[in-house]
Amino acid sequence: MPLLLGSRSAHALPVFARQTGQNCVACHAGGQFPELTSYGRLFKMTGYTIGSRAIPLSAMGVASYTKSSSPTDDAAFAKDANTLFQTGSVFVAGKLTENVGLFAQATYNNYDNQNPDSGKWQGKWGADNIELRYADRLIGANRDLIFGLTVNNNPSLADPWNSAPAWMQYVPTQFGVTGPDAAPIVSQLGAQAAGIAAYAFWDQTVYAELAGYQTANGKWSFLSQGTKNADQVKLQGTNPYLRLALSHDWGPHSAMVGVMAMHANIYPDNLEPSGPTIHYRDRGIDAQYQYLLDPHAATVQLSYIAESVDNGDVAGIAANPGNQLKQLKVKGSYVYRARYGGSLSYFSTTGSSDATLYPDAASNPDTRGWVPELFWTPVQYVRLGAQYYNFKRFHGATTNYDGAGRNPSANNTLFIYLWGAY
Numbered sequence: 529m530p531l532l533l534g535s536r537s538a539h540a541l542p543v544f545a546r547q548t549g550q551n552c553v554a555c556h557a558g559g560q561f562p563e564l565t566s567y568g569r570l571f572k573m574t575g576y577t578i579g580s581r582a583i584p585l586s587a588m589g590v591a592s593y594t595k596s597s598s599p600t601d602d603a604a605f606a607k608d609a610n611t612l613f614q615t616g617s618v619f620v621a622g623k624l625t626e627n628v629g630l631f632a633q634a635t636y637n638n639y640d641n642q643n644p645d646s647g648k649w650q651g652k653w654g655a656d657n658i659e660l661r662y663a664d665r666l667i668g669a670n671r672d673l674i675f676g677l678t679v680n681n682n683p684s685l686a687d688p689w690n691s692a693p694a695w696m697q698y699v700p701t702q703f704g705v706t707g708p709d710a711a712p713i714v715s716q717l718g719a720q721a722a723g724i725a726a727y728a729f730w731d732q733t734v735y736a737e738l739a740g741y742q743t744a745n746g747k748w749s750f751l752s753q754g755t756k757n758a759d760q761v762k763l764q765g766t767n768p769y770l771r772l773a774l775s776h777d778w779g780p781h782s783a784m785v786g787v788m789a790m791h792a793n794i795y796p797d798n799l800e801p802s803g804p805t806i807h808y809r810d811r812g813i814d815a816q817y818q819y820l821l822d823p824h825a826a827t828v829q830l831s832y833i834a835e836s837v838d839n840g841d842v843a844g845i846a847a848n849p850g851n852q853l854k855q856l857k858v859k860g861s862y863v864y865r866a867r868y869g870g871s872l873s874y875f876s877t878t879g880s881s882d883a884t885l886y887p888d889a890a891s892n893p894d895t896r897g898w899v900p901e902l903f904w905t906p907v908q909y910v911r912l913g914a915q916y917y918n919f920k921r922f923h924g925a926t927t928n929y930d931g932a933g934r935n936p937s938a939n940n941t942l943f944i945y946l947w948g949a950y
Contacts, residue, residue, distance in 0.1 A: 542909055542949055543586040544571070547622050548579035552908055557818055558825030558863025559905055562695060565820060566777050569688035573674050573729050575663030576622055576629030584622040584630070588949035590614045598938035606642075606649070613638055614945075617656060632658045634753075654754020655719045657685055657694070675728040681744055681751035682718040683769045686725050686737060689784050691814035691829040692771075694718065696857050710853055710879055710886070710893040712835045713808040714769070714790045717741065720761050722748035723769065735786070737771040743801070762801035764793040780821035788812045788833075796842045804841040810834070823865040831857045846885040853879035853893065866905065873899040881924070892924030897936070909949040917941040 545552060548571065552559040555568030564572065571578050592614045599605035617635040624630055633656035640652035663676030684692040693715040725739030743763045744752035752760060773786030792808040795801040812833035819826045835853040839846050856876040863869035876896040883891040897920050903913030922936035923929040929936060 541586045541619055541621055543582060543584055543619065543621050544576070545908075546582040547576075550579075553825075553866045557820060557827050557861075558869060559866040559908070560825070560827075560861060560863050560869060560903075563690045563827050563861070564688060565818070566782050570674075572688050573663060573676070573727070574665060575627060575661035575676055576631060577624075577626060577663065579623065581623050584620050586619040586621065586949060587617065588619075588947065589616040590945055590947050592943065592945040594944075595942045597940040598934075607639065627662055627664055629661050629663070630659075631661075652754055655681065655751055657682055657718065658751055659685055661686075672731050673728065676726075678725045678727065679723070680725065681720070681722055683714050683721065683723065683739065683741055683790055684771065684788065685718070686727060686739070687771060688735070689773065689775075689786065689814070689816050690827075691784075691786070691816045691831045692788070693812070693831065693833065696814075696829055696831045696859065710877060712810050712812075712833045712853060712855055713792050713794070714788070714810045714812070714833065715855075717761060717763075717792075720744055720752050720755055721763060721767075722751045725769070727771075732777065733775055735771070735773040735775060737769075739769040740766040741769060741792075742766050758798055760798055762795040762798050764795060764801070764805045767792045780819055782818040782820070783816070785815045786813070788814070796845050806842055806845060807838040807840060809836045809838075825863040825866070825869075826861070828860045829858070831855075844884070847882045848880055848885075851880040851882055851885065853877070869903050869905070871899075871901045873901070875899070886923075894921055894924040895919065895936075896921040911945075911947045913945050913947070915943045915945075917943065 544555065548554070555565060555571055557563045557565055591612065593611045594608055596605055596608050599608040615635055615637050617633050620632045621630055634653060635656040636651060636653045638651045639649045641650055642648065643650055659678050659680035661676055661678045663674065666673045678686045680686055682694050684694040687694065690696055693712065721741040722744035723739045723741035725737050727735070727737040729735045741763065742765065743760065745760070767790065769790045771786065771788045773784055775782070775784040789812070790810045793805040794808065795803070795805055810833055812831065814831040815829070817828045833855045837851040837853065839849055857873065859871060859873040861869060861871035877893055879893045881891045886893050898918045899915055901913060901915040903911055905911045917940060919936040919939050920926065922939060927935050
């Protein structure tokens with residue numbers, strides 16, 4: 529079955545604006561959440577502690593309308609051509625002490641799953657992106673060092689650039705849009721893993737982060753609330769994540785190029801985490817460029833992740849003893865006067881053909897396409913937007929990908945959303 533693209537996403541928070549006394553455009557490029565400006569990255573890396581304490585609560589909601597070119601009986605199209613209240617989130621966020629800050633999000637998904645007996649959709653609350661930070665900063669005549677620790681539930685969540693896997697996504701969450709049948713493991717562990725990361729940003733030029741992640745159960749189960757035990761990925765021991773980036777700001781320009789790596793050993797059976805594991809090795813490069821000079825804000829992002837999977841002694845999980853997966857995402861956006869904007873994204877997921885691993889994808893996860901978007905922000909914290917998912921390749925084919933005459937363009941989808949926060 530095609531996946532429902534339900535990307536978890538955080539947005540410009542009114543609580544942070546109240547804390548800092550700044551407009552959204554100070555932290556977000558053209559007010560376009562969640563893409564951070566240099567100041568926004570500084571605010572995040574210093575632990576959300578800039579400014580004075582404020583009431584640490586915010587809320588947001590998303591309503592949407594989805595219309596696909598040629599819907600089928602697949603659950604991915606169950607709410608096609610319907611206006612929905614889709615998701616709502618509550619945030620507890622902001623400055624706790626001079627060196628400690630919090631970002632915690634709980635989200636209600638109004639269409640989380642279908643009742644197996646009645647077929648009716650059921651809603652559910654669950655933990656979303658959560659991190660607690662300790663940060664400090666040493667500034668001298670010839671040095672500027674920001675360093676800290678973060679406890680979080682998503683590899684790359686701590687990253688201040690939006691080309692990182694946790695942030696380079698199409699926002700807000702889409703319901704009823706078909707997509708690739710595979711994704712790198714580093715982008716699948718949100719609200720399922722628990723990690724501790726140490727990071728440093730030297731002279732606003734070199735960023736380094738080293739983290740270790742394990743299953744978010746036991747004492748860490750608060751980071752995965754709402755995820756059933758049977759649905760939670762089970763990690764063996766502590767799994768390392770590494771991030772390095774070079775950044776440079778000059779005038780209205782800002783640029784970054786970075787690399788990331790993650791090793792993850794995962795048990796094939798979530799209910800019986802024992803015995804041999806599947807070994808995932810992710811390697812990625814990414815880059816970002818921003819031009820911010822009122823009334824213009826432009827951002828370009830690129831992310832490329834190559835994953836190798838060693839199935840080891842795990843039997844029946846895949847036809848091949850090992851598989852490869854490659855994911856490319858490119859996005860360019862422009863905002864005028866922090867009100868009118870648009871973006872164009874390209875995505876490509878390719879990998880090994882494997883009939884056991886991808887039984888619903890004609891053995892091939894190869895899916896590619898474009899996503900143009902237009903949006904309007906009439907006032908802070910209210911945004912109306914429209915995206916169009918235009919598939920050029922699906923399940924490894926440009927035509928007749930299912931053997932029954934269905935072409936990739938049959939999955940093309942218009943997605944209209946209204947987002948609001950307080």
